[in-house]
Amino acid sequence: MLIASAKNQRRLVIIGFLILPLTLLTLFSIYPFFQLIWFSLTDWNGLSPDKAFVGLQNYSRILFDDQELLTPLINSVYYFIGSIIQLALATYFAVILNRGMPGSNLFRMLLFMPFVLNSVAVSMVFRYFLQIDGGLDSLLHLVGLDMLKQEWVQNPAIVKWSLVFASVWRYLGFQLLITYGALQSVPTDQYEAAQIEGAGEWHQFLYITLPSIAPVLGLQLILSTVGSLEVFEVPFLITQGANGTKTFVMATIEEAFEFRRVGVASAMAVILLCFVMISIIAQRTLFDREGEK
Structure with missing residues (x-):
């Protein structure tokens, strides 16, 4: 009882x-x-x-x-490529910082700082940083590289990559922190045994570090894919979608609040959700198959 x-x-x-x-x-x-x-x-x-x-x-x-309603999805490809570069840089810096080099705490703080800053403030800074004769052009002039000056947000050929650069700088610290935390859980005795066997740093990374943090990298890749489909803040605040930089989320909001087609905008949101779910399921299936090998 x-x-x-x-x-x-x-x-x-x-x-x-x-x-x-x-x-x-x-x-x-x-x-x-x-x-x-x-x-x-x-x-x-x-x-x-x-x-x-x-x-x-x-x-x-x-x-x-x-078809114009789906065209902004193409811009997600640029941000996905940027997320791959971002993940590679985060892994590279995390491996270096994990070795306990002098000044690693300061370096880690500087890389993580952009993520904790207000996204609106960061986007506004880059809006003026990428303008003609703005901060980037001034920096190139200072180091004697005037021939590299470009219309960073006015030229349709490079404006998307300029926005990708701003996005990578914004979120690099977040992925760095996650990857660095995963590296902290890798047993040090594996590296010691590998060094005794004569394995170099590249082989240690390839056969010890990478397999140990593969689940975390897979999760970050999924988050990056979802993020590339849902990009909004950076292009909206820097270019307002001009020069072909409109994203699918921006087009959805435009349909709902400017053209007053809430039904169409809701359908776009559902389609975006389906794309996100398909990408997550596809990547999880791929990672599970790789893990079984």
């Missing part, structure tokens, strides 16, 4: 602690998600109380009729 009473009390305690988080999850996540799906099946303009049901018409328009 006492055992049954204790089990009931435990269940009540668990239920009591779950009520608040489940209520908040339902109120702010699950319910809005189903509302989003419903809006995507209507022609709602965001203001009128009338919502005419149009079925899959909005999805058909986005995927087949109006």
Whole structure:
């Protein structure tokens, strides 16, 4: 009887602690998600109380009729390439810092500082840094490289890479911190044994460090892929989408709040969610197969 009473009390305690988080999850996540799906099946303009049901018409328009709505997704490829470079740099710096070189704490702080800064402030700084005769051009002039001056945000050929550079600088410290934490968990005796066997630094990284931190790098790659699909702050604050820098999220917001096509914007949001889920599942499947080998 006492055992049954204790089990009931435990269940009540668990239920009591779950009520608040489940209520908040339902109120702010699950319910809005189903509302989003419903809006995507209507022609709602965001203001009128009338919502005419149009079925899959909005999805058909986005995927087949109006290809310009999907065009901004191409810009995500640039940010994905930038995220790969960012991950490689973060791993490189983390490996160096993990060796305990002099001044590593200061160097780690300087690399992580951009991530803790306000994103709006960082974007505004880069907006003027990349202007004609701005900070970057002044720096190139100072070191005698005037021939490298460019119209960094005015030239459509290089503006996307300029924004990718700003994004890499912004989030490099975050990936560095995660990778550095993963390196701290690698047993040092493995490196000592490898050194005794005559393994060089490259072989130690290839056969000890990389396999040990592979799960963390896989998680970062997934986060980078999702981030490249959801880019908004950097291009919006620096170029406002000019010169072909509009991203899919910016196009979605434009559809909803400028053109008052909330139904189409909701369908775009659902499509973006599907792309994110597909990329996550594909990468997880690939990593699981690699882990089984």
